[in-house]
Amino acid sequence: MNRSDDMIKRQKAAELNDCRELVEVQSGNDYEIRKLMEQFPQYAWKYAEGITIPGYMIKIAEQVSEEFEGVRNIPTDLLPCEYFRVIDHSTPTELAIQPKRFDKTQEQLRRKMQLHYEDDQGCLKIPSCQLFPKVACAVRVENIWYRGKLENVADKSPWVYVYLVDVGMSRQVAKSDIRYLDSKFGHYPPMVARGRIRGS
Numbered sequence: 637m638n639r640s641d642d643m644i645k646r647q648k649a650a651e652l653n654d655c656r657e658l659v660e661v662q663s664g665n666d667y668e669i670r671k672l673m674e675q676f677p678q679y680a681w682k683y684a685e686g687i688t689i690p691g692y693m694i695k696i697a698e699q700v701s702e703e704f705e706g707v708r709n710i711p712t713d714l715l716p717c718e719y720f721r722v723i724d725h726s727t728p729t730e731l732a733i734q735p736k737r738f739d740k741t742q743e744q745l746r747r748k749m750q751l752h753y754e755d756d757q758g759c760l761k762i763p764s765c766q767l768f769p770k771v772a773c774a775v776r777v778e779n780i781w782y783r784g785k786l787e788n789v790a791d792k793s794p795w796v797y798v799y800l801v802d803v804g805m806s807r808q809v810a811k812s813d814i815r816y817l818d819s820k821f822g823h824y825p826p827m828v829a830r831g832r833i834r835g836s
Contacts, residue, residue: 665771669682672766679817680821681771682770683783683826718736719735720733721735723804726805731831731832733828734802741827745783748820750781762816764811767786767814770786771786775813776815782802783821784799784800801826804829
């Protein structure tokens, strides 16, 4: 059984599961983020983490398999196809890809962010007590605003590492270049998926 078959099997099992109780663990970054979401709903604190791109491809593949059930050789032109742009390949085996269909959306998002943050309102600076890994933010890199997710935050350092969710790479930036991410920018899913070349 390959990885996608296992994922499909688990997803179907989860859909059929009647157990829906949630247990809240009152510690860790996820708990702190939930508290901030309640306290400051006008800001986005995390991104829709999902497997948006692979999930879409798997759903189409399932539909094709159901439609051609029992057929030995499904025509390849009916299988899901998506064109991607390689955004980053920092190592020979790991890369960041973006579906080409996101190009226009990403450009619109970038323009809206530049307009929103161009005044550089000091009131949008995130205080140090709210800077910790996994927090969604707006970040200025070389005078351009991006959506980011904090990765590594040291208390006494003026620097943080931020993963740029629409670019697919991490950058070290000054804490002074981090801003709250307005909720209107948080509903877009990250537009880049990181992957590894199979068999490497």
